[in-house]
Amino acid sequence: MSEAGNPDAPRFPQGRGIVVGVDGSDQSMCALAWAVQEAERRRTPVQVVTAYTVPVFAASSMDAGYATVDDSVVREGAQAVLDQAVQRVAGRHNVELVPRVENGDAAGVLLELSAEAELMVVGSRGRGGFVGRLLGSVSSALPAHSKCPTVVVPLSCASRLEEAGVTAPTSKGQPSPRADEVEKVVVVGVDGSEQARMASLVAAEQAQARGLPLRVVCSLPPFTGSLAWMPTPVDRDALHSEIMVQLNAGKAWLQSHFPDLQISVELLDGPPVEILIEASRKAELVVLGTRGRGGFAGMLLGSTSQGVLHHARGPVLVVPDREDPRLLDRARFGPMAS
Structure with missing residues (x-):
């Protein structure tokens, strides 16, 4: 014990x-x-x-028992x-x-x-x-x-x-x-899930405590043959615009709780694991939720968090699920993934 x-x-x-x-x-x-x-x-x-x-260890003699x-x-x-x-x-x-x-x-x-x-x-x-x-x-x-x-x-x-x-x-x-070559920024990966919103709050706290800006990153993975069954083509530009609206609403929500913090949002094309691993190479800190539910594009599922942890080039902070009253007012700031 x-x-x-x-x-x-x-x-x-x-x-x-x-x-x-x-x-x-x-x-x-x-x-x-x-x-x-x-x-x-x-x-x-x-x-x-x-x-x-x-x-x-199991005993090697004829006597019954174990040896420690x-x-x-x-x-x-x-x-x-x-x-x-x-x-x-x-x-x-x-x-x-x-x-x-x-x-x-x-x-x-x-x-x-x-x-x-x-x-x-x-x-x-x-x-x-x-x-x-x-x-x-x-x-x-x-x-x-x-x-x-x-x-x-x-x-x-x-x-x-x-x-x-x-x-x-x-x-x-x-x-x-x-x-002296590390970029003075805190990066948080988001996907529109509640877990990612919790992670963004903790990331904002970390950035503010360090006197650093916060960069909110979301990825839009490339479409593959797995989507061939869909009846209509996916309008990637429209999807990109929709996600950016949600990201900017999320930024406004974060800014309301951290008015003095410099916050930027980025929507990047590419696999989320690769994007966050690259961010970890020079960022002061990368912040993730334990798992996401695919709010935007399947980003930050448990497998993504594991992939980042195993290959990160810098420190990665993983935020567990927990209740936070600041999550309750997110919907007032605009569209959010359901």
Whole structure:
């Protein structure tokens, strides 16, 4: 069972603090470096968490039963990984670091902690520094089920993060941008769904807190042979105009809640995954909903969010479904996808 239920373990009040999962991989070091920078901006503490499980093996002798690895040995290995990670970022920022070693499945531990955190941060496709640590599965499971927003930080962010202490890989022969080459903008992908509207509110909050403009992006994927059954040709220009009306209405709605924020909207032709992956390469932050319902053109379905997370070149914030009173007045500002 996770030590998160232990009253003696360090805890933050609900809705406070950033929780970051580490496992000794370069990916998790990028996540930790990003989390520390974000925590300094928010003036909030960071829980640096690693988890371990004790493997059980079937007995090899004729005797019935099972053999287990000594818990203390595995825990010491986990503690060593955690200590090394914390030492690499300690003292670089004015941030309180709270190290935690938890006994349990990594995804389960982090999901439990998400109920008391304001933000979860994990690396993308970590490979695990010791037994039982596979952040690759965590970075897929956590955003979809977390109780708070989750940021997935890919290894390609290393060139932006001096504290990571690792080398960013190249993509198609092109190096990842350095911190001074990152475009100072927050990008949010929308598709007309309620989930996307929630994501746009959180994206606007992030942009305003950072003093950056917000770019609202929607994609119109190319039509394929799958639409050959339709009785009449699709008027793409008319569809484009209709979507732009909805996007501008959405912009007006956002502007009413964030009057001082610079907001722009873009409707781009192309597959949504490719468009958002390209945006992630230089944007300060890309924001997505956990899933959409195809309000515009099927954008931001669960598969789209997964596709972006697995191939993003920069940090991606995934916003879970939740109720927000600001969603109730969207219809007053003009047409919206039903």
